[in-house]
Structure formats: structure tokens, C-alpha cells
Amino acid sequence: MSLKHAILVLLETEAGSGYDLLKGFKQRLGFFWNASHQQIYQQLKKMHEEQLIELTMEKQNGKPDRKVYHLTNSGREELATWIADPVKPNKVNDALLVKLYAGHMTEPDVLLKELQRHKEIHQKMLATFLDLEAQLNALPKDKQTPYRLPYLTLRRGIIGEEGWLQWAEEVEEELSKMKKAAG
């Protein structure tokens, strides 16, 4: 139920359209919150009805009008209240682990290939995160200060991906042993 609050966070920094928010999710919250454009437009409609956000129309030629949303006082309050309220830790539902658990039903190679696919994705994400970290660290110290909190979320991404890849090595080793034993 926090898509609402993630949107409020993005709009708190800067007013924007549904399309801006879509990009905002990708660029700013991408490693810990994701939303599709369909979700965003529907949510904005609801939040407008709840008067958490206001909109101004911007006319454009050739393109549809931009609906630029900004926080109301009520929206700002909602966000501040939510931050102070406890949230439940995430429910973990990981299909890859279900497959591994039931791996006796298939060949080690099937599992290894699936693992490989996931590993590539995780490697790319780690590379992106490390790149961002390097960019931040290259800034002069005083310019880094405003990014202290976002930087911590980036650290979560880095530590998480490193852990995942470390685990993947253990899995690969074990599956290779099983393959040899079977072959």
C-alpha cells in the first residue's frame, strides 16, 4: 500500500507528470521501488480525489497536455505521518528458491541455466550500483552531504547484490558436484 507514499516522496522533491514519475521511479527509486505507468496513472487519479495532490495543466503542441501534479499540505502531512509509522518488513516470495528446493524433479543443468540467467541480471545491477557509488564518491565532500540518505539506499543495493552473487557461487559449486555425480 506504499505506492502512494513513494509517489508522494517523488513529488515532494519536485512537481511532475505521470510520465515524469515513471522516469523518477526508474532513475531515483529504481533499486527499491518499481511501478508501471498504468499503476501510476491510476494511483494519481485516486490521490487527486483524496486531495493529496493538486494538478495544473500544461499545454503542448503536437503532444497531449501534461498534467503536472504537486503536493497539497494534506499530502505532505500524509507523507510525514507515514514515515513515522512502523511498516511491516517485506514478505519474501522468491520463485527461484522454490525451484531450487524442488530441484530433485529436474536435472542440475536446468537449474544451472536458470541460475545463470538470474546471475547476469544481478551482475548488471551491481555494476550499475557501483558506478553510481563511484560517481558520488568523486564529488567534493560538501556536495556529497545532501545525498547521504539516498547513498544509504544505494548501499543496500550494493550489499544485497554482492550477497546474492556470493550465494550463487555456492549454488553453482554444489550443482556442479551433483552433475558430476549423476553423469
Next chain:
Amino acid sequence: MSLKHAILVLLETEAGSGYDLLKGFKQRLGFFWNASHQQIYQQLKKMHEEQLIELTMEKQNGKPDRKVYHLTNSGREELATWIADPVKPNKVNDALLVKLYAGHMTEPDVLLKELQRHKEIHQKMLATFLDLEAQLNALPKDKQTPYRLPYLTLRRGIIGEEGWLQWAEEVEEELSKMKKAAG
């Protein structure tokens, strides 16, 4: 869409009722798949209609009849096919990180308290996992063999929780600094 397959995995080992499955999720897949009893009963109804599972009634005195479900051939096939098919990596949606990102709207103490709540939960989970690992390692080598794959899922839990706690230390350090600077 994999609750269906998680249920098939549990029933593949042993036939069981909705209630048995609820316990099965907690005890066997708990660190990587969770489902409520309402979800399970509704899903079983659907899977029965799709003929992935069959049921036999067991009469009991004083209690409602147990509906014991077991896989059909079609269910077993569905499971094997699913294991070989690529699954998308999980979408990450982590409200705690959204809060941290927008932490400038509140006091460091508010964030520290929320972090503390989550930390306790993660510490308990890690303790449980390490306990299970110790139990497995205490078994004679030949008894360990059938648990090789479930053991790997347990390792995912351990590495994940260790990473989370390591990150929490970084966050605590940074928030403490901010608190001092503000006070």
C-alpha cells in the same frame, strides 16, 4: 503467479490438507515463500478445478472433515514444466528504503527507531536460520545428502540476513552522525 507452484512443490513431497499446507509453508518454505490460509484454500479450489490436484475426504469426530489433496499426473507435469521455464527475478518494493530516502522530512531518531524494529526481526530470523544450519551440519554426512538443495535455500536466507544486518550498521552509524550534527 507461483503460489500454485509452491503448493505443487509441497504436495509433491506429501499429500496434505489446506491446513497442512499452511504449516508446510511456515516450516519448509517460510524463508522464501509465504501464504495466508485464505489464499491457500482459494488456490486449492482453483487447482482442483484445473485438475492439477485430487482430493480424498478424511472424516474426523468433533472437527471438520479433512480434505487431503494429492498431485495428479497433470499437476506433476505442470510443476516440471514450470521449473524448466525462466521466471522473472522478483520486483523489489521496499518501503523502509523509501522512508530512508525521504528521511530529510523527519528526525534521525524516527528513522533510527524504525530501523531498530526491523533489525530485531532480522536478527531473529538469522538466529533461526543459523540454528537450522547447525542441526543439518550435525547430521551424519550420508543423512545430509537429501537436504542438499533445501540447504542451499537456507544459505540464501543466512547470507541475505547477514547482509541486511551489515547494512543496518552502516545506516546506524550515519544516522548517529546526523543526530549529533543536528543536536
Next chain:
DNA sequence: TATGCCATGTAAGGGGTTACATGATTGA
């Protein structure tokens, strides 16, 4: 000529949460 970006939406269906509903047995 085709891909991608800009920019917005609706509709159907699937999945999950919360609340409601019942009722016996067992152990602290």
C-alpha cells in the same frame, strides 16, 4: 523505415489482504 521517446489513458482479470464466520480440543 523503424525504433524509441513523449504522453496519456481504459478494461479485464489475477492475486493478495482484511474482515467476518464457526466450533471443538488441549494445555497453562
Next chain:
DNA sequence: TCAATCATGTAACCCCTTACATGGCATA
């Protein structure tokens, strides 16, 4: 006597995914 465990379900609601729908502009 109270809480937990056994054992099953329905209903309303919310959230998310997939598919459908439109159309101009810019770049390769």
C-alpha cells in the same frame, strides 16, 4: 479461564499485470 491449535471457508476490497488504444516527433 484464556490462549493456542485444529480445521474450514466466504466476501469485499485493494493492488498489480497484461492487453488494448492513440499519435506525433526525432534519430539512426
